Amino acid sequence: MKRALIAGILLLAGIASCGRSTTDRDDIDPQILAEVNRVRAIDNHAHPVRFVASGPPDREFDALPVDSMEPASDPVQFRPDHPSIVEAWRELWNYPYADMAASHLNEWSERKKRKAAEQAEKYPAWVLDQAGIDIMLANRVHMGPSIQTPRFRWVPYVDALVFPLDNSALAARNSDRKAFFTLEDGVRAVYLKEAELNGLPRTLDEYLRQVVTPALERHKRGGAVAEKFEIAYLRPFGFDRVERSVADKTYLSYANTTNPPPDTEYKALQDYLFRFIVIECGRLGMAVHIHTGHGAGGYYDVRGANPMLLEPLFNDPEMRKTQFVMVHGGWPYTREVAALLYKPNAYLDYAVQPLLFTSTSVSRSLREWLEWVPEKVLFGTDGYPYGGPFGWEETTWLGAKHGREALAIALTGMMRDGEISRDRALEIARMVLRGNAGKLYGL
Numbered sequence: 150m151k152r153a154l155i156a157g158i159l160l161l162a163g164i165a166s167c168g169r170s171t172t173d174r175d176d177i178d179p180q181i182l183a184e185v186n187r188v189r190a191i192d193n194h195a196h197p198v199r200f201v202a203s204g205p206p207d208r209e210f211d212a213l214p215v216d217s218m219e220p221a222s223d224p225v226q227f228r229p230d231h232p233s234i235v236e237a238w239r240e241l242w243n244y245p246y247a248d249m250a251a252s253h254l255n256e257w258s259e260r261k262k263r264k265a266a267e268q269a270e271k272y273p274a275w276v277l278d279q280a281g282i283d284i285m286l287a288n289r290v291h292m293g294p295s296i297q298t299p300r301f302r303w304v305p306y307v308d309a310l311v312f313p314l315d316n317s318a319l320a321a322r323n324s325d326r327k328a329f330f331t332l333e334d335g336v337r338a339v340y341l342k343e344a345e346l347n348g349l350p351r352t353l354d355e356y357l358r359q360v361v362t363p364a365l366e367r368h369k370r371g372g373a374v375a376e377k378f379e380i381a382y383l384r385p386f387g388f389d390r391v392e393r394s395v396a397d398k399t400y401l402s403y404a405n406t407t408n409p410p411p412d413t414e415y416k417a418l419q420d421y422l423f424r425f426i427v428i429e430c431g432r433l434g435m436a437v438h439i440h441t442g443h444g445a446g447g448y449y450d451v452r453g454a455n456p457m458l459l460e461p462l463f464n465d466p467e468m469r470k471t472q473f474v475m476v477h478g479g480w481p482y483t484r485e486v487a488a489l490l491y492k493p494n495a496y497l498d499y500a501v502q503p504l505l506f507t508s509t510s511v512s513r514s515l516r517e518w519l520e521w522v523p524e525k526v527l528f529g530t531d532g533y534p535y536g537g538p539f540g541w542e543e544t545t546w547l548g549a550k551h552g553r554e555a556l557a558i559a560l561t562g563m564m565r566d567g568e569i570s571r572d573r574a575l576e577i578a579r580m581v582l583r584g585n586a587g588k589l590y591g592l
Contacts, residue, residue: 176509177554178561184575185557189283190549191586194304194438194476194500194529197287198541200265200272200295209290210534210541212306212336213329213379221447224505237543237550241279261542270295276542280530280549283583284592288377288438290336302590303373304438308380309337310361311422313349313400318409319383323448329382340364353393353400353418357425365429374590375436375474376426381444385453388420388462396421427462431471436496436589441486442479443505455479456486463492470494472589474527477501483514490522496589500529503551504544511555512562519559519577520568527589528552528582556581 199207208214238244242260246253268275273295277285287301312319312333320330341348344363350356368376380386399418403410410418430437441456443449456479462468475497479486489495497518502511518526530548534541560574569577586592 174558176561177557178564178571178574180571181560181564181574181578182554182557185553185560185578185582186281188579188582189281190528190553190582191590191592192277192280192282192285192500192530192532192545192549193474193498193527193586194288195285195532195545195548196289196534196541197273197276197285197296197301197532197545198534199293200268200270202266202269207293209293211288212290212308212377213332213382218325218328218446219448221445233547234539234543237546241276241542241546261540274300276532276545279542280532280546281553282530282545282549284586285532285545286374286529286586286590290339292371298372302592303368303371304375304377305368305371305373306336306379307365307376307426308378308383309333309340310364310426311380311419312383313337313356313360313422314403314415314418315407315409317407318412319415325446325448326383333383343367349404351401351404353397356400356404361422361426362429365426365433365435369433369435373435374592375438376430377438377440377476378423379440380423381440381454382446382449384416384419385450386455386458387453388423388459389417390424390465391417391421393421424462424465424468427471428467431468436472436474438474438476440477441475441497442477442482451481455482456489457482460489460492463489463495468494472496474498474589476529477531478514478518480505480514484517487518487521490518490525496525496527496585498527498529499552499555500548501531503548503555504531508551508554508558511551512558515555516559516562519563519581523577523580524585526581527586528556553582 196210198210201207235244235247235249238257242257242264244257244260265272277300285301286304287296288304289296290306292301292303316330316334320327340360344360346359350359365376396418399410399414427437439459442454443451444454456475463473471494473495475486475495478497478499480502486497490497499511499515530545530552532541532545532548535544556578560578563569564571564574
């Protein structure tokens with residue numbers, strides 16, 4: 150999720166003063182909540198920020214760190230007048246006030262700075278501790294000091310490898326795409342530099358051998374457990390099987406030129422490259438994370454990010470060795486994404502949904518997924534630095550708090566309706582929060 154959702158993403162409804170506290174809600178069984186709060190989770194999806202004592206701020210928390218997008222209508226829980234941010238501030242920074250009055254914000258800022266300076270290189274891990282997270286999968290262009298194993302595991306980005314040609318025609322579609330492709334061109338330039346190249350190789354075969362596969366192998370050696378696609382921000386899903394000769398021709402005709410290829414020809418090359426990367430990830434033992442469903446910005450193509458459009462990939466025998474994770478649970482296509490869990494190589498996480506919706510709303514989708522294939526559901530926060538007072542620390546804390554509450558509500562309902570025993574509810578809680586991810590990534 151991007152900055153266009155505005156800093157108010159943190160301001161969602163809270164019911165307790167601590168992310169892992171008890172609650173008197175009658176829809177949550179206390180024993181189930183206690184177990185949910187006890188488990189030190191594996192966060193399947195987030196964007197942690199390095200601690201920087203001085204110098205330029207860390208900008209590698211996203212391949213597309215969006216600083217400006219055209220205005221969009223902000224959901225209620227993203228509006229900066231929502232009060233529950235105070236709960237996160239109290240828990241994280243010992244914020245002494247019950248409001249966000251302008252006269253109090255300076256003290257909040259100073260308390261946060263003091264804590265970061267006190268923890269220094271240990272600060273990102275300290276944030277995880279406050280949210281009850283043991284391991285966070287870090288969606289980042291590169292890792293670095295303070296964002297390291299064993300607490301952080303790398304999930305780098307590969308979209309730039311899918312768009313190797315002149316992207317000016319795609320960038321001209323709207324202002325958001327213009328910013329996105331400028332950023333992706335920059336990431337691709339880094340990959341070329343790491344391959345010790347000054348420009349694109351002459352042929353597609355050389356591009357695959359000298360740039361794409363070496364980049365994936367470097368990521369694997371660097372500790373990556375998965376590769377991340379944000380491709381829904383750049384084009385719709387729908388990745389057709391393309392003959393190599395067709396992809397070869399387009400690449401040879403337009404590589405190292407300033408002539409944008411026709412849309413149909415470029416899409417065919419993109420489809421070929423996407424599938425090649427996915428198959429290589431399977432060979433290397435890395436999962437593939439794909440942003441699904443809703444995204445930020447008034448130009449985002451929600452229909453084009455329907456996870457059902459990924460079904461041909463899951464069904465392709467060449468890709469059965471690749472494990473796919475549909476990040477964000479595909480909202481609003483939550484039932485469609487549930488049906489895809491039947492595929493042996495398909496998983497989902499519910500990162501960001503606890504920031505978008507109330508715990509009760511999230512629990513409804515969670516319950517359907519857990520009634521279907523509970524071994525494929527992964528916990529996640531989507532902790533992200535949205536700017537100003539709304540950093541990755543607060544979103545991580547709130548995402549964990551509400552994500553746990555949603556899980557407890559779903560399991561309580563299943564138990565009270567006689568679908569599962571109490572012991573099975575506790576077992577599923579441990580699976581979702583930790584066990585499923587541990588098995589998927591070998592953690």
